[in-house]
Amino acid sequence: MRDERTLYIVVPCYNEEAVLPETSKRLREKLQDLTAQGKISARSRVLFVNDGSKDRTWEIIAGLHAEDPVFSGVDLSRNRGHQNALLAGLMTAVNFADMIISMDADLQDDVNAVDAMVDAYHEGFEVVYGVRSSRTTDTFFKRFTAESFYKLMKALGVDIVFNHADYRLMSRCAVEGLAEFGEVNLFLRGIVPQIGYKWTTVEYARGERFAGESKYPLKKMLAFALDGITSFSVKPMRMILNVGAIVFVVSLIMLLWALIAKLTGHADSGWTSLMGSIWLIGGIQLLSLGVVGEYIGKIYAETKHRPRYLIREVLNTQDGEKE
Numbered sequence: 001m002r003d004e005r006t007l008y009i010v011v012p013c014y015n016e017e018a019v020l021p022e023t024s025k026r027l028r029e030k031l032q033d034l035t036a037q038g039k040i041s042a043r044s045r046v047l048f049v050n051d052g053s054k055d056r057t058w059e060i061i062a063g064l065h066a067e068d069p070v071f072s073g074v075d076l077s078r079n080r081g082h083q084n085a086l087l088a089g090l091m092t093a094v095n096f097a098d099m100i101i102s103m104d105a106d107l108q109d110d111v112n113a114v115d116a117m118v119d120a121y122h123e124g125f126e127v128v129y130g131v132r133s134s135r136t137t138d139t140f141f142k143r144f145t146a147e148s149f150y151k152l153m154k155a156l157g158v159d160i161v162f163n164h165a166d167y168r169l170m171s172r173c174a175v176e177g178l179a180e181f182g183e184v185n186l187f188l189r190g191i192v193p194q195i196g197y198k199w200t201t202v203e204y205a206r207g208e209r210f211a212g213e214s215k216y217p218l219k220k221m222l223a224f225a226l227d228g229i230t231s232f233s234v235k236p237m238r239m240i241l242n243v244g245a246i247v248f249v250v251s252l253i254m255l256l257w258a259l260i261a262k263l264t265g266h267a268d269s270g271w272t273s274l275m276g277s278i279w280l281i282g283g284i285q286l287l288s289l290g291v292v293g294e295y296i297g298k299i300y301a302e303t304k305h306r307p308r309y310l311i312r313e314v315l316n317t318q319d320g321e322k323e
Contacts, residue, residue, distance in 0.1 A: 007034070007044040007118065008072075008097035010089035012082055013061070014051040016105045020060045024048075026111050028070055039118050043318060045096070047072045048105075049089040052079030062315060069317035077310040083186035086166060087178075088309045094175040096318060101169045103130075109167040113204035117169040126174045126197035130167030133203040156236075159193040161201065168192065184308055185298050237295065240288045247284060 009027055013020065027046045034040045050058040050073065064071040074092050076085060086102055093100045099121045103109040109130060117128040146163075153160045166188060170178070177195040178188075193199075 005039065005041040005044075006096065006098045007031070007040040008093035008100045009046045009114070010049065010086065010093055010100055010102045011046065011105050012049045012051055012085035012089060012102075013053060013057050013105045014079065014082070014085070015053045015055045015057060017053075017056045017060055019106055020048070020057065020064075023105050023107055024064050024071060026107065028068065030111050030114055031070060034115065034118060039115075039122070043096070045070055045072045045093075045316065047074065047089050047093050047316070049074045049076065049085045049092075051076055051082070051085035065315040065317070072316040073314070074311055075313040075315075077312045080309045081186075082166075083188055084309045086188065087186060088311060090170070090175050091179060092311070092314060092316075094172055094179070096316070098172050099169055100172070100175055101167075103167045104165075108206050109165075110204040110206070113167070113202050116202040120200050120202065121169055121171065124198060125200045126171040127192065127195070127199035128169040129161045129164045129199065129201045131161060131201045131203050132163040132165075132206050134205065153190075158190055160190055161193065164189060164201070167204075171197075173197065184306065186308065236291050240291055243284060244288070247281065 009031075011023065011027075016023070024046065031040065031044050031046065035042055035044065048061045048064075048071065050061055058073070058075050061071070061073040061075075065073050074088055076088060080088075090100055090102065099118070101114060101117060103111075113130055117130070120128045150160060150162045154162075170192070174192075174195055174197050177197070178192065181191050181194075183191075
């Protein structure tokens with residue numbers, strides 16, 4: 001009979017050779033501590049997911065697994081991005097775990113918050129979101145853009161947890177529910193709240209990256225934000241309709257004004273207003289085409305039904321046998 005205390009910590013990794021030794025050390029200590037307290041079983045594991053790294057990341061993961069079975073590994077066939085790598089880890093861990101925590105490898109997520117997440121799970125919560133208590137360590141620009149993003153998502157009708165990234169605990173039941181969502185364009189921060197089930201939040205202080213370089217420069221952050229908006233809201237399309245209606249009404253008013261000016265003999269050679277109108281309408285058209293094209297591109301990707309990831313190798317030891 002299952003005791004429902006097996007925990008897997010899923011950690012996506014892309015070129016993380018600089019931080020993996022320290023990350024593995026802290027996570028092993030955390031599992032040992034929780035096991036000693038009786039909160040999790042001895043079958044609990046840390047599952048590193050190698051997302052097509054170009055450095056020694058997979059070599060280090062394989063070495064950790066050979067040294068200590070508490071470390072497991074999943075090696076993807078190629079780089080598929082953070083969200084797909086995270087999903088690959090979740091779908092692998094759900095075969096062995098009762099509760100699964102996802103976190104980044106850079107140690108910015110406070111490892112000690114795992115205790116509160118596990119406690120919440122034992123209290124009956126199926127999903128526990130790690131929420132940043134503050135953004136004092138961020139620059140003004142990053143803090144402003146990040147908070148604006150969450151507010152914009154809420155305004156567009158997207159159910160998203162404020163100041164939550166991908167640091168969360170999910171029960172096996174919740175992850176099995178996640179598996180029912182088959183979209184290729186993944187934005188897990190928006191998908192997980194749609195699963196439902198009983199949930200709560202745990203606050204933690206996010207620190208600085210322990211080592212290595214950030215995998216989310218401004219360009220990738222903007223692309224990620226755009227994916228999130230277009231994956232869960234059609235309001236940008238409706239905004240185009242509204243803008244088109246406004247421009248149409250304004251054009252009718254301008255046409256009426258031009259006719260009146262012509263009939264009364266007050267027509268002038270309005271070169272400036274003409275050029276301004278052309279540039280304005282042209283810009284609106286290009287912007288509208290871009291937004292529509294973004295949605296069409298997502299539809300195109302979804303209709304192909306291509307696999308979100310392919311796994312080359314899995315290293316996992318349970319009861320002395322490799323899976």
